[in-house]
Amino acid sequence: KNEVEQSPQNLTAQEGEFITINCSYSVGISALHWLQQHPGGGIVSLFMLSSGKKKHGRLIATINIQEKHSSLHITASHPRDSAVYICAVSRADDKIIFGKGTRLHILP
Amino acid sequence: NAGVTQTPKFQVLKTGQSMTLQCAQDMNHEYMSWYRQDPGMGLRLIHYSVGAGITDQGEVPNGYNVSRSTTEDFPLRLLSAAPSQTSVYFCASSDPRGLGETQYFGPGTRLLVL
Numbered sequence: 001k002n003e004v005e006q007s008p009q010n011l012t013a014q015e016g017e018f019i020t021i022n023c024s025y026s027v028g029i030s031a032l033h034w035l036q037q038h039p040g041g042g043i044v045s046l047f048m049l050s051s052g053k054k055k056h057g058r059l060i061a062t063i064n065i066q067e068k069h070s071s072l073h074i075t076a077s078h079p080r081d082s083a084v085y086i087c088a089v090s091r092a093d094d095k096i097i098f099g100k101g102t103r104l105h106i107l108p
Numbered sequence: 109n110a111g112v113t114q115t116p117k118f119q120v121l122k123t124g125q126s127m128t129l130q131c132a133q134d135m136n137h138e139y140m141s142w143y144r145q146d147p148g149m150g151l152r153l154i155h156y157s158v159g160a161g162i163t164d165q166g167e168v169p170n171g172y173n174v175s176r177s178t179t180e181d182f183p184l185r186l187l188s189a190a191p192s193q194t195s196v197y198f199c200a201s202s203d204p205r206g207l208g209e210t211q212y213f214g215p216g217t218r219l220l221v222l
Binding site for chain 1: 149150151211212
């Protein structure tokens with residue numbers, strides 16, 4: 001079993017819809033990261049969380065340490081949000097483990 | 109700041125050839141790491157470094173060597189390339205440690221081993 005599991009693997013939605021991507025992990029962590037990989041391949045860090053909730057524009061990330069679960073939400077989704085969203089966790093041994101990503105496609 | 113730079117952007121090798129993928133950062137980050145990304149596998153950690161002179165293995169270190177003689181540079185060496193090493197390679201850095209800090213990624217190197 002992978003240490004980091006994401007769901008769904010693929011998601012297609014209409015412009016304006018509220019999007020939720022989930023991440024569950026099975027190891028002790030010091031932080032959880034949400035990354036965005038553009039269609040061109042570049043990777044950008046969206047959030048780093050160790051507790052609670054963070055918001056940046058239309059993006060919201062939450063983490064529940066007890067349940068070992070995090071969610072990434074996108075409000076008022078737009079075609080430019082189409083990308084692969086990747087969850088990653090920082091383990092106590094300095095290693096970072098990644099989920100396989102969620103491919104999001106927003107239709108105009 | 110240039111951020112994290114990687115060279116080359118694209119490389120074709122023959123089986124058995126050796127090469128070095130270059131990674132440099134100008135943010136004085138202590139933590140640097142190399143990942144490979146394969147279809148359906150996600151990003152996997154190859155090697156990482158928590159500071160100059162210190163390196164350690166990740167999930168998939170076989171066939172790769174690294175060194176960290178300066179804070180800025182973290183080259184990845186393929187000693188004898190194999191087709192299984194065809195992948196996209198990303199270098200990343202963060203400050204001060206990878207434990208809980210934002211990761212900055214390079215643009216990637218696409219490697220094809222024939």
